[in-house]
Amino acid sequence: MTNLSLANAQSASLDVDAVVVGVVTDDSGPALAPGAAGVDEAFQGRLVDALSGLGAAGKPGEVTKIPTFGNLAAPLVVAVGLGESYDAEALRRAAGAALRSLAGSGSVTVLLPAATAEEVAAVATGALLGNYAYLNYRTGDGDKRPVSDITVVTEADTNAEVQGALDRARTIAEAVSLVRDLVNAPPSDLNPEALADTARQVGEEAGLSVEVLDEKALVEGGYGGIVGVGQGSVNPPRLVRLAYEHPEATKTVAFVGKGITFDSGGLSLKPSEAMDWMKSDMGGAGAVLGALKAIAALGPKVKVVGYLAIAENMPSGTAQRPSDVLTIYGGKTVEVLNTDAEGRLVMADAIVRAGEDEPDLIVDVATLTGAQLVALGTRTAGVMANDDDVREMVVGAAGRAGESAWPMPLPEELRKGLDSAVADIANISGERWGGMLVAGIFLKEFVPDGVRWAHLDIAGPSFNQGQPYGYTPKGGTGAAVRTLVQVAEDLAAGAL
Template identity: 70%
Template sequence: MTTISLDSAAPSALEVDAIVIGTLPGDSGDPAAPPRLAAGGQDVDRAFDGRLGDALRSLGAAGKAGEIVKLPTLGALPAPVLVAAGLGEETGADALRRAAGAAVRALAGSARRVAVALPAGSADEAGAVALGALLGGYVFDRYRTGERKDPVAEVIVLTGAEGADRALERARILADSVALVRDLVNTPPMDLGPDDMAQIAAKVADEVGLDAQILDERALADGGYGGIVGVGQGSARPPRLVRLAYAHPEADRTVVFVGKGITFDTGGLSLKPTESMDWMKSDMGGAGAVLGALRAIGLLKPKVNVVGYLPLAENMPSGTAQRPSDVLTIYGGKTVEVLNTDAEGRLVLADALVRSGEDSPDLLVDVATLTGAQLVALGTRTTGVMANDDEVRAKVVDAAGRAGEPSWPMPLPPELRKGLDSAVADIANISNERWGGMLVAGVFLKEFVPDGVRWAHLDIAGPAFNKGEPYGEVPKGGTGAATRTLVQIAEDVAAGSL
């Protein structure tokens, strides 16, 4: 695991394996102009007699966002390698986090001790650099037996900003919590069934001082949790419902998080095609995000009460699986006709959403890898945010932006509700119309939100799992999406701004 520390020394004075500096685009009127050096790079430039920009340009550097260029220092610095990380036109926290993540990842296997001299003039900027470096250093090699790229062992963030030590500690907590979620998402489903994840949640709760309760399949059936039981009944590994709770002695407000926890999703009897199934180990990403957020909240200790629900099930086809046209009774009594067993996430969420009313939340937020339609509408990096309150939706989108996780506000058109009418039950789990699938899922969930409770729904189907190449601080595979957003939401509720 990568460790991180602060230092205010000049980068040219440090004996490390590599130094990271930031670059910006050069003179736009001159395509041959060398990239500009961001603050923190001037000291290094002096060691190169002011010719560093030209050297970088000769290697193709242009200062563009996401660009990583390495060059040997040839004795000009104690560090043998210099890394120029492109910042693009912006130098804010997002750009710094992405650049630090890309640089540290690029140094895996070739450097153990790295100094990051990006322009971190404030505590927030220092925290962004630290968070990016730690997230960029993440690796998941638990199942590899051959040659491995050792991650960077130590990162030194160069800054003299007041309050940087507190920002560094927050970054460390967030990064460790996101890494937990990434590990869970990346774990093969053979090693992460519903009870496995429930026991991990209980262990995390014990480590950070959360209350944890686990309902097994018998308690779920006796308690009337028809959605979770119905989805899980086709698997040899029975479902679970985990309730985690953080309480602050001075808090007078409560936020509840609910995360979809399908540890593997075949689609059930409405079987998915092969190309849609191979990454369905990520279908518990919402529950993972809730667990990661509760871990961070337990350590950061904001002045708010937070409850997290993890409805966990494995959606499998078998002789005991639920059938299309079955009718389930959700916790609280509402009935759902299951027209498609692959629309299962909304069924387990429905149970937990209704149950959350017993916690009297001031705000209820669910997060789920819910619909393929989210990817169609917003792509693989942007979370869709829906809500029953326009102000809540706007503030959740703002919180996600400040947490560094792209999101976009989406509507819940009331006319879509008619498509969920059922001939035999209170509601159907899918619409008979093809269009607006992400919104239809949100409209379905809204039916189970307790009366009078402000609610937001985050669809992270794309952002939770990166099937492409790494970028910024985001690795290939599990990303830990929404974990930081949920923490920011809890902090905003604590501050009274949400």
């Protein structure tokens, strides 16, 4: 566990392994950002010249290391670019990029701009998220281990608001890191039962109420979607319900997460090159778990119920077949035309069940479609809703939390493509176009009448197959945790 602390400029120790400063850029070239004056003084006012000589220009995410040659107690200065101007997200990304470059170090002092509680939270959150490493299955990788001590230096008075911002950063980062760990875990170790057990442990430690339905309870309860998807695997499915309730809560929000611990596609088998990262298909359920953990610690005045719809989608002699008909919880029937469109089946069960909690809002989050990546790329989630105000609220919450999301429509004309000759609805459309939107339209069919609902497709943002950037590592990202927390806090504040 990384130790995170706060210090002011007068008391900050520079007797550490490295000091991080910010660099901005303008028409005249690079310049030091607020917070770096003391370091520059130690370099006799020539730090910018030294950095420029190494090619530093202050571009966002640019990292330049320079030895101090005894000018400071710290042996190394790490300068990270902030661009022409910076907001909270730019600070998060800069702090993350700097800490990623310092893996294997013992202690780091961060001298990025931190004059307000918001900036303190941004710098601390970015530093902690950038400091993440998944080393559970590695041996002898000391150079990849996280920094053990991080000190954020602030220009603000270290009052209760500023200290609270630091504590919030720690809470959020711990929740996101939990989800990253779960997404990165190999599916041989994180099967549905293991994920449900983890959710129970995390929930109980956080003071949440926890209920877990096993395969027998799911059959008896009529959860045909979860049972159907999970019946091809030797690892049976689970449905987890977590609940947090503030004693002064007047609003209820239900979060529903897709938890496919491995998605082979079932009998509609995926090509092998599309399967090697399908351990990440439980990222939505992970996000719900992480969000509930953080919400329980932050204590907003709201009731939050979380559902984790968990199964493993495998081909076998017991697997569901294309053309099978499933009966979803609540009675609606679905013709399964493609077993690789399984996420919407388990989500349908959980969305209907969430309606029994009489929520003011349901938000589901899922690594649902490859079409999301085609439409929006790997970093931006698609947001659909049955209410325009809800869609804009969720997109706004994501932006303030530092996560990229984009509003998407649910065109009525696409519903006809889901008509089935034998059941109430089919799980895929006969047309290939608008796949992300069609999946959202399918889920909308299971939202209880009169309940506001939003759907987040995080297929791309949940797992980074490329190189690390900012505070985002390769592999599991923990996408949507911060958005869900912000939605709960917004609802507590009367956003709807």
